[in-house]
Amino acid sequence: MTNLQETKPLMHLLSATFDSLQSATPEQLAHNPFLQLRKQGLDALARTGLPTPRDEEWKYLNLAPYIRHPYQLPAGKESLSHLPQILPITTIPVVFFNGLFQPHLLSPAHGVTVTSLAQLLDKGSHDGTVLGEQEHSIGQLLSPEDDPFVALNAALLHQGALLHITQNPSQPIYLASITQSDQPLFVNLRFAIRLSTGTAATVILDLRTLSKTAPTFHNIASEIWLETESALTLIFLQNDTAQNYGVLTTRIAQTARSRSRLYTVTAGNGMVRNTTSVQLNEPEAETVLYGLSVLRDTEVADHHTAVEHLAPNCQSSELYKSIVADQATNIFNGKIFVHPEAQQTNAYQSNHNILLSDDARVYTKPQLEIFADDVRCTHGATVGQLPQEAVFYLRTRGLPETVADVLLLHAFAGEVYEQLPLEPLRAWIDQQLSHRLFDIVDLAADRKLVDLQFATS
Amino acid sequence: MHNAKQPLLVIENLHVAVDDKQILKGVDLTIYPGEIHAIMGPNGSGKSTLAAVLAGREDYTILQGRVFFDGKDLLEMSPEERAAAGLFLAFQYPVEIPGVSMLTFLRTALNEIRKSNGEEPIDTRTFLQRVREAAQLLGLGNDFLQRAVNVGFSGGEKKRNEILQMAVLRPKLAILDETDSGLDIDALKIVANAVNSLFGTIQSYLIITHYQRLLNYIEPDYVHVMYDGKIVRSGDKTLALELEAKGYDWLRSETLSSIELPSTTT
Numbered sequence: 001m002t003n004l005q006e007t008k009p010l011m012h013l014l015s016a017t018f019d020s021l022q023s024a025t026p027e028q029l030a031h032n033p034f035l036q037l038r039k040q041g042l043d044a045l046a047r048t049g050l051p052t053p054r055d056e057e058w059k060y061l062n063l064a065p066y067i068r069h070p071y072q073l074p075a076g077k078e079s080l081s082h083l084p085q086i087l088p089i090t091t092i093p094v095v096f097f098n099g100l101f102q103p104h105l106l107s108p109a110h111g112v113t114v115t116s117l118a119q120l121l122d123k124g125s126h127d128g129t130v131l132g133e134q135e136h137s138i139g140q141l142l143s144p145e146d147d148p149f150v151a152l153n154a155a156l157l158h159q160g161a162l163l164h165i166t167q168n169p170s171q172p173i174y175l176a177s178i179t180q181s182d183q184p185l186f187v188n189l190r191f192a193i194r195l196s197t198g199t200a201a202t203v204i205l206d207l208r209t210l211s212k213t214a215p216t217f218h219n220i221a222s223e224i225w226l227e228t229e230s231a232l233t234l235i236f237l238q239n240d241t242a243q244n245y246g247v248l249t250t251r252i253a254q255t256a257r258s259r260s261r262l263y264t265v266t267a268g269n270g271m272v273r274n275t276t277s278v279q280l281n282e283p284e285a286e287t288v289l290y291g292l293s294v295l296r297d298t299e300v301a302d303h304h305t306a307v308e309h310l311a312p313n314c315q316s317s318e319l320y321k322s323i324v325a326d327q328a329t330n331i332f333n334g335k336i337f338v339h340p341e342a343q344q345t346n347a348y349q350s351n352h353n354i355l356l357s358d359d360a361r362v363y364t365k366p367q368l369e370i371f372a373d374d375v376r377c378t379h380g381a382t383v384g385q386l387p388q389e390a391v392f393y394l395r396t397r398g399l400p401e402t403v404a405d406v407l408l409l410h411a412f413a414g415e416v417y418e419q420l421p422l423e424p425l426r427a428w429i430d431q432q433l434s435h436r437l438f439d440i441v442d443l444a445a446d447r448k449l450v451d452l453q454f455a456t457s
Numbered sequence: 458m459h460n461a462k463q464p465l466l467v468i469e470n471l472h473v474a475v476d477d478k479q480i481l482k483g484v485d486l487t488i489y490p491g492e493i494h495a496i497m498g499p500n501g502s503g504k505s506t507l508a509a510v511l512a513g514r515e516d517y518t519i520l521q522g523r524v525f526f527d528g529k530d531l532l533e534m535s536p537e538e539r540a541a542a543g544l545f546l547a548f549q550y551p552v553e554i555p556g557v558s559m560l561t562f563l564r565t566a567l568n569e570i571r572k573s574n575g576e577e578p579i580d581t582r583t584f585l586q587r588v589r590e591a592a593q594l595l596g597l598g599n600d601f602l603q604r605a606v607n608v609g610f611s612g613g614e615k616k617r618n619e620i621l622q623m624a625v626l627r628p629k630l631a632i633l634d635e636t637d638s639g640l641d642i643d644a645l646k647i648v649a650n651a652v653n654s655l656f657g658t659i660q661s662y663l664i665i666t667h668y669q670r671l672l673n674y675i676e677p678d679y680v681h682v683m684y685d686g687k688i689v690r691s692g693d694k695t696l697a698l699e700l701e702a703k704g705y706d707w708l709r710s711e712t713l714s715s716i717e718l719p720s721t722t723t
């Protein structure tokens with residue numbers, strides 16, 4: 001352990017965990033499931049270390065440049081006096097500032113119970129039942145054995161939130177991490193979300209850093225349970241700045257007739273790895289996974305998805321698209337498992353990519369394992385450039401080449417988020433992406449949105 | 458009668474190659490404002506190549522020759538500059554633009570052209586009025602305008618859509634490349650009627666067609682026959698009828714005997 005601490009990136013963050021486990025009595029260790037989880041995390045990490053490109057699941061993502069900084073865990077009692085206006089909608093704010101929960105920003109909200117994980121842990125002994133029943137507890141869906149970042153997340157287990165949706169909340173829940181620091185910050189958050197039978201909710205997971213000089217590294221692990229006939233819309237906003245790095249591991253377990261709809265917009269954060277998996281455990285569950293990357297400079301987005309069909313009559317559809325400029329990289333790996341009992345499965349996956357420069361990189365890999373025979377499964381992946389026939393056609397109608405490019409790229413990207421249910425948020429995302437596309441094709445700033453109105457008349 | 462005016466289009470001795478293969482082998486053509494010209498000729502003779510070169514497609518190599526549009530050197534201009542100057546090509550094979558609605562497309566195009574010409578963007582009301590009138594002229598419903606450009610359009614809808622764009626953009630010269638092919642007789646009449654009713658707003662047409670059929674409805678002042686990359690004959694509209702009667706094989710033998718070409722516009 002001392003060895004790890006001295007020489008390996010990020011390992012210095014573990015010393016507090018190490019100490020807490022050293023000082024815990026065997027009695028405490030035996031009765032506190034959170035301490036056990038920390039220990040499991042530490043043990044798993046000691047065995048595997050952090051991933052490198054030699055690991056199959058991390059093949060194209062070299063983490064070295066992002067983890068080498070002298071990160072610090074949150075310290076003290078940092079407080080954000082008010083929530084900065086980032087999104088154009090009112091929300092139920094569950095906000096972490098410099099890694100610490102900000103309960104004062106949250107007023108009692110209808111339909112959702114929010115519990116601070118840190119508060120729960122600091123209470124000392126606890127039986128680990130966090131969302132009503134043992135089976136909806138932290139560590140039930142994501143095991144430290146699964147993945148080194150889940151192990152790290154468990155080892156550093158402290159800050160996070162438990163959301164229990166018991167009725168339909170009137171507003172989207174804004175699960176946000178905001179940082180502002182001169183020092184490199186490591187933000188380790190754990191979320192558990194449970195939607196009770198028949199409820200519907202929207203959750204926005206947003207990562208923001210206001211720091212200009214020092215990076216923030218997010219390691220976020222989320223476990224989500226959808227009970228019968230519940231419906232979750234989960235929106236990942238990753239359109240912040242280059243100093244914002246993140247590894248987000250999300251697992252969703254669905255029961256009968258539940259629906260999940262995930263949107264991921266990656267367009268600005270310097271490095272993002274999304275490891276997203278959905279288990280369709282009971283009949284007629286549905287999931288929709290939509291992801292869009294618009295990348296420039298040296299940005300890296302890595303989307304690993306896994307959909308497991310474990311019961312009959314379930315449906316999954318996946319659409320991931322990327323526009324990759326400069327020296328940026330987009331990675332898509334989409335696994336679909338159809339287990340023998342999952343008859344009448346419908347599973348769709350597509351991944352389409354547009355490369356805008358010779359140095360841009362796209363890696364795409366569908367992985368299908370189908371063990372049932374009555375299955376409709378289609379998948380497709382393309383990597384190409386802007387269609388020059390279409391560019392020429394638009395130019396003959398008077399559009400300058402750059403405007404033609406933006407119009408085509410915008411239309412290509414729009415397919416991913418045009419169905420997003422929150423209109424003001426959709427329009428905001430659209431505007432952010434349009435600006436970015438204008439920048440990427442190097443169109444003079446004064447043209448922006450003045451001449452080109454994308455809004456349908 | 459036009460000689461006092463400046464010609465709208467002058468093509469002089471144009472030689473064009475693609476991938477080292479020469480396709481146009483010396484084309485001369487002059488079009489004055491107020492004239493309708495037709496180019497006929499067998500498949501593969503170079504008609505679409507000529508149209509594409511005029512519109513500014515970049516995969517072609519100009520080996521020789523010059524082209525002037527409204528007094529300006531056309532070959533020096535980008536496709537969008539040509540559009541702004543008032544040149545329009547109705548494509549033989551219109552291109553699909555998924556995710557871009559007809560309205561967004563038309564308004565963007567119109568405003569970019571206006572911007573190039575130092576004009577303000579068109580106001581929404583005037584724009585919608587113009588587009589709806591154009592749609593009506595082409596027998597296309599308003600829902601057509603909500604659809605993505607050419608996506609899922611039938612062959613006939615694609616052709617009518619080209620003319621719809623022409624009606625909205627109001628160029629000086631419109632080149633119609635086989636706009637008639639694939640149209641049934643009713644659609645053909647609609648298109649011909651639209652072309653005729655816009656004549657005036659649109660100063661001149663260059664109509665490329667394989668068949669004489671369209672010329673029953675749009676009367677050309679001049680008919681040219683293209684064969685093997687050259688205009689081998691020019692005449693008035695009776696030439697189209699002669700071609701129809703004798704077929705293109707007749708040309709082949711005539712060309713071999715190297716006929717004297719009548720000059721058309723000087």
Ligand SMILES: Nc1ncnc2c1ncn2[C@@H]1O[C@H](COP(=O)(O)OP(=O)(O)O)[C@@H](O)[C@H]1O
Pocket residue numbers: 475476480498499500501502503504505506507516
């Ligand atoms: N992009 C291209 N690449 C290679 N050959 C071409 C290309 N465009 C046209 N051609 C060739 O040039 C000749 C003329 O074609 P085209 O101009 O389409 O004739 P038309 O319109 O009269 O039928 C044909 O032999 C065609 O195969």
Ligand SMILES: [Mg+2]
Pocket residue numbers: 504505506549634635
């Ligand atoms: Mg042709």
